[in-house]
Amino acid sequence: MDYNYDLVDDYDQALSPLNRCNNISRNLIDELWLVLYKLHQQNRFSKPMPTIGMYIALASLCCILAMVADFLHSRKNGKIWIPCKYFTLDAVSLTVIAVAMKLPMDLTNPMPGVMDEQAKLGSVAFMCIMMTFLLPSLATMNGKELVTNIIALGLLVITLVVNVCIQIHTGLVSYSEDKHLSDYYGFQKSTDPFAYANRAIAISYVAMLLMLLMIYICSALMILKSKQDLESKYQAAHERALIVQQQAGQLTVENLKQRVINYGIMAATGSPQLMTVCSATSSASAVIGLSISLLHAAKTFNIYVTRKGYKAFDSDYKWSILVIFIIQSIGIALGAAALFYRFYAPLTFKLYREGKWNLFKFYDVESCWTHTLSDWKHNRLYSSSSPNFNVVFYKLQILGLTLLTLSQTATVRTCKAIRIIPVLISICVRQVLRFVKWVVSLFGIQLRKQPAPNIRQYVLQPQDDMELPDALLYFIIKSVERSIQNAEKQQPSKLMKLLENFRDFEGVKKFDILLVQSSPGLDYPNCWSLPVVTLATIALSLCKIQLSTLKNFLNGVSEGLVYVKLVEKSLSNKDELVSVQTAAERLWLEVEVYHKWLGNHLQDPDFRVKTAIQIVEWFNEKATNMVTVVGSMDICANSMRRVTQTILLFYQNSIDKISHEELFDELSSMISDILAACLTNVPQVIALKCQTSAIEKREESVHAAATLLGKTTEIIKTLQARQLPNLNPDDLPFIDKWRDHLTAPAP
Template sequence: MDSDFLYFVEHVASCPNLTEEYLSDLWISLFKSHQQNRFGKPMPWIGMYITLASLICILAMVADLLHGLRNRKLWFPCKYFTLNAASLTVIAVAIKLPMDLTNLMPSYEDQATKLGSVSFMCAIMSNLLPSLATMNSKELVTNMIALGVLVITLVVNVCIQINTGVLSYHEDETVVRIGFNDGGSTLFYPSVSFMLTITYVVVLLMLLIIYACSSLAILKSKQILESKYQTAHQTTLKDQELQQPSVEKLKQHVNNYWIMAKTGSPQFMTASFATTSASGVICALTTLVHIWGMSIFRIPHIKDFKSDYLWLMLVIRIVQLIGVVLGTIAPLARCFAALTFKLSVKWIWRHIKVFKVESYWTQKLSDWKYSSIPFPSSSRQCMIVIQTLKILILNICIGFQLIVVVACKIITLIPIFFVICVLYCLRCWKWLKAMFRVSRVNLEQNPEEQLGKDKDLSRYVLQLQDDMEFPERTLKGILKSVNHLIQKAEKRQPNNLMKLLAESRGFEGVEKFDSHHVPPLLSEEYLNCWSMALVTLTTIAMSLPNIQKNIVDRLLISGVREGLVYVTLVEESLNGTDDHVSIQNAAKTVWPEVEVYHTWLGNKLQTPDPQVNTAGQILQWLSNTAKKMVIKDEGVRTGVPNDNSKWRCISANSMYRLTETILLSYHEDIDQLSQEQLFVQISLMTADILAACLTNLPQVIAIKCHTRAIEKREASVHAAAQLLGEATKIINTLQERELPCLDPDELASIDKWRAYLNDPFL
């Protein structure tokens, strides 16, 4: 650059008749050009930033594809790539090229890359549409406003660039022609760029309108599905007795809620919308146009890109082209999946014959139309004007909504005819198989088929339209997925926990682990909880040096580790009060220290003191250490504890009570108690406490099946089905035991168990 500049100065200086004003203007122009080149040096780094943001979007879309395939959800719900503040920020970075108003794209290859970013945005919007259903009303409005601002800004910026000529500028100021075989047809690059730009702008606006229309339908559809869910929920509660049901009854219960959760899933509902199917078709057509447009230009080379982004323009173009292609799969698959879910010859004929617009598309607008609004003025004339304007505007919106829905249903005719051909091909194939007797009859009925015959499950199907018949194949697929999930979870049985539970013969350990005769150590006594009792007992067992480490690890630590997973679920589901949560948090804090480092509140286990050898001495040392900790913690006693001191105090108090209970139970015979005998006793108490706690698992499964938030309902039932599969052996093992005569809520409390076992007649 410097050598060229000096050569130019020498050449100009040798030219005669140059005025001072001309040289000054020339100098300023050269200086500006030099500064522009200087300012453009960081642009390759920005290009890397754009590439990284594009890759993040693509990876998120691919993750959703894999998640849908893995879980057999061919409507590909949005789990990883959803519409939120983070994704909008990444998308804004990925589409920076068309947002740039002034940075020149000197070559046609640079301009094609810029247009590719607009097409990439179209694919992104088509992928994100089902994620609208996962939001509540406030989130939906907020994210729609943010998306609308982003899309409108992009459209305006692209239109400005069309007007200013940035998208058609070429540094050579020449027009390259492409000849075709017809001999006379020619096509100019600027014409192709202009046509593609207008196409993408129109598609973006269409998708934004589809987003707005879908959002209005989602708000009302959720209310309809929620009402039907509550009705089906009451029906299920009447059919099930969940005091201590068998595994088969629990499977039936989970199946019922699985059907309700799947068919009433907001994303499943949105996937069946005409707008979603239309967006899939639009995305596919846009991708075809984009591929055709890119093929018009010659195969790019690094030297063809002359913008300040340099060779990164080629990387951005390739990455975003891959994103456009991959981004078409999910929207198009949703379109065909939606037709498959509800497709029948009767439905096709009805769809073609009458484009009926269901009430939920316009019901929200109608509700706003007839609702009252607070008027800032008490003037009657002003109120009349505002009310009239509101009704007029909403009438226009309702009419526009109807037009959009009908247009989307017309667009869905394209895949409908394709699916009709596929259905007829399948019928012909079945006919051929029957003719040549190739088909084999499966004599063993699948569990889901038998279940469908034993009970009518159609009443648990949630649909927006009552007059639509839900396809049987879709229902079977839903049942097959839950059975597959349960069977898969059954292969992950907690074997170490089962070995520990095999040591239990009853529930005596629940009665004996803590005695009422132990004097209170704190002025404010805390409640007992399952997890703290288990952690404390395990800590005592680990402090016995004569017990082999592998026996402790195999029998207690591994079993308690697996058991605490289910104990935590019981406590979180059934014991959610503040008093219980405090001691549960204390147990969660202490357990990693005990399990990993084999220490308890900073004290190393198994080597407390050379003079501490017998079981009684170890118990006394633990009791004294715990007592000193509680007394020393003045913050707890003054009522101004922090979380750490509070949890230490709770844990120390539990240790004091349990060790004193064991010491009290032996009295003067404590010196004859061996470490082996103490370990056996602790193991039995631990097994009994685990068994008593895990009798609540059926109730936990039932609770997890039902949740109030419609957006979280499917994930909650999924967790319940997985828990049922993992806990099948546990439930069967504890099924034959006689439980205390307590209410279901009382069975979740270890203190209620202790009170009943101490005196059943209270």
């Protein structure tokens, strides 16, 4: 042991009166001295504990903010089932949750204060609330992610349960110096009925944690099968939608709006998270979460009323305990408010149509709950070279999966029994709402506009015994329409200003005439963005143009390239074009940010004394010298060489007469024509975004399509008013096909 000799002198002075007492042995004095020293060391080691407490509070606050973000997002989009978007079960959230659970994981620090004990128990309650809140996020994962995250959560929960059980056994979870002293000396015994309830509350929390973990495992097994069922329903609705779309003809703005709404209904009603929220396990977990929040509130109220004279906090965490308790209590309250909506999830649907349901059928366990286990039972999960081992292992596999199936069935029936509470309440509330609706209808008032009757063909029922009401469809439609309307206020004004120079797609065939041959081995295909970037580079180097005009031009091209990239990534993403598109994207970054082209300044002082054609010749000379360089520079230089040679050929008879302004107008017109030709594919991009294949991303993709439609409404109307070339629809996404068609001789 390393002694602090200054402290030795202090302890000797403190114990000097005892040294003068003849009836006290030296060994006792040495033991007292050692006790004082150990107490000092313990106090020194416990100094960082308040900082650790604030770290716990910060982690808890992060979880709460994520839950609030999900709640606000759901209210904004009219989703009363509160899907998990920001607070999901993943490695980051599990790490933050583990930090927030530091108090119940602590096996050594005593919690003598009343608030200390309540904060430790409150952390366990907060864990239960977070598990209940995170349950729908399981539906956003694939099979591998489900297994990984369930195992990680299970390890965290089991570790927490074991630690709490140890503290229940040792009495640390209900430790109180005042109680132990009063019991030992026989005075001031507490008459508070909650004085010895901490142990029972801790046991209840442990039981609920284990129940929630079983619900997670049960839900994960159900989700794997239910996603397949939802996918088959979606494909059937998709086939119906395709028939309607073929009958509608051209993709006008109105047709696109209806298509986005139809697919929005399919994506929202076929959401895996909505399917999970509608399940019995979700309803049961919501009831468990609300029960825990009520128990926590009752215990907190009892402390406030009956224990004002007790020490609030007296652990090594000191004042940080109060911060942790307040933040996690807020989290429990907010989580309970969110779970209140899920508790009434049956109100969103017509459960057991016309309120008639069979109690025995109510306890039936649908095949989706046991389908995955049944598949595993009929397949060999492991095989070795030993036949005897294979036989033994397969029998053990059958036994284990049979027990799991029985456990799964028991869990589902337990959850359905708990679910009776919200179902009965929902039936009562539904009757009240029907009465209110009837009373309101007597005055000729319609509460909300009813959806069109044919819209129900796009509704995917989350479960076979559920029917979505018109109110939910109304909210889904309004959510999609709101996305379109909000986006309509964000029209790309600079791009629309640039498109005023549109000249019936003439620039598509003029930017690179076929007379200009590529160098051997440098015959790259053209994408939409590369010629736009190349032409814009030349235009931005014309120094005699006003800066305000150049700035507006730059902003217009930047806005246009955003939509060009969407078209290229969605429709013209062939392997031979990807490298060209990447080179164009990198080149535009250099031009837009650094005002350079392949390392050369666009605002070169020498350009001020050069004519417009001399600037073009300078670019042509630089590009010709660079075309031998391999990589993206090679692609960009070759494009510049072809474009500049085309310009020089076009103006070969008027080299000295063309001005900066005239060349700028010509380049702007060509860029406008190319952008207009490319943007004729935007309706196809919107339609493609509506029908993404990933079930977890369909809602997000539909809202992205709605936003794109809103922003490009005016552009689509403008371009559809023009006469398009008679191209094969499959050729429209490719600029080379456009150029070949426009330059082909008339028949």
